[in-house]
Amino acid sequence: MSARGLRKTYGANVAVDGIDLTVARGEVFALLGPNGAGKTTTVEILEGHRQRDGGEVKVLGEDPGTAGRAWRAKLGIVLQTATDAAELTVRETVRHFAKYYPSPRDPDEVIDVCGLAEKAGARVRSLSGGQRRRVDVALGIIGRPELLFLDEPTTGFDPEARRQFWSLIRRLANEGTTILLTTHYLDEAEALAGRLAVVARGRLIAEGTPQTIGGRSTVAATVTWRDSNGEHREETSDPVEFVAKLTARGDRTMSDLRVHSPSLEDIYLDLIGERV
Numbered sequence: 001m002s003a004r005g006l007r008k009t010y011g012a013n014v015a016v017d018g019i020d021l022t023v024a025r026g027e028v029f030a031l032l033g034p035n036g037a038g039k040t041t042t043v044e045i046l047e048g049h050r051q052r053d054g055g056e057v058k059v060l061g062e063d064p065g066t067a068g069r070a071w072r073a074k075l076g077i078v079l080q081t082a083t084d085a086a087e088l089t090v091r092e093t094v095r096h097f098a099k100y101y102p103s104p105r106d107p108d109e110v111i112d113v114c115g116l117a118e119k120a121g122a123r124v125r126s127l128s129g130g131q132r133r134r135v136d137v138a139l140g141i142i143g144r145p146e147l148l149f150l151d152e153p154t155t156g157f158d159p160e161a162r163r164q165f166w167s168l169i170r171r172l173a174n175e176g177t178t179i180l181l182t183t184h185y186l187d188e189a190e191a192l193a194g195r196l197a198v199v200a201r202g203r204l205i206a207e208g209t210p211q212t213i214g215g216r217s218t219v220a221a222t223v224t225w226r227d228s229n230g231e232h233r234e235e236t237s238d239p240v241e242f243v244a245k246l247t248a249r250g251d252r253t254m255s256d257l258r259v260h261s262p263s264l265e266d267i268y269l270d271l272i273g274e275r276v
């Protein structure tokens, strides 16, 4: 999947301002960025749900603006807006959607891996927000997609449900599904994505692996400790050596030794210029 010079404007508002993006088959790629950065617009253009104003796009070998039904059947989509509260049960809903696809997964298995087994017989409208979101995810994967788009999939999930969802995504990735994910949870991006990009004001401002993006692997670590002279703080590019030398002094009054390496969140906030 690739986009070159992608542009989309709404009146005078430039939502996507020349984004270049390449996601290889089998990759899990995360798009990060503040509210209104242009992530959903980008993803919906790639899904064929919105028309672009400029740029070149190829998704599974076709232009989403003109691709047909067979192409669409190879995609799984979890939109940001949740499924409407329906009168159907979870099982009926998942079975119903399975019929739209040429080689769907087994509905009961999908219900199970999405953590909905206990709610299979419940009407969708009776579910909690997080449970409804799981139904969205179930409908996104029922068609055995080659490419899965997940727009803020775990919003409203409790911590345990998020972990279950992460293992589901890893399983799908291991089976070869390509996944494009948007999320505001930096830990989610770090846990799942092989590569990620940060979008701000319609532009892609950084791209890399969770370990290297924004120069993360080369940014200095901060070592802090306390001794009889008070509190100390040093920046170092080699914290292991620094700490070894420090402790070799044998100062028995030393305590509270900590090494802080920048987290993905630190790097992200630096990139978008919001670090406090």
Ligand SMILES: Nc1ncnc2c1ncn2[C@@H]1O[C@H](COP(=O)(O)OP(=O)(O)OP(=O)(O)O)[C@@H](O)[C@H]1O
Residues within 6 Å of the ligand: 010, 013, 014, 015, 033, 034, 035, 036, 037, 038, 039, 040, 041, 042, 080
């Ligand atoms: N249908 C629309 N009509 C007019 N403006 C829109 C429309 N959809 C999005 N926008 C505008 O385009 C910009 C990008 O919005 P988009 O939804 O792509 O951001 P986002 O990065 O997905 O944000 P969030 O993290 O809040 O979901 C915003 O300024 C938004 O107001």
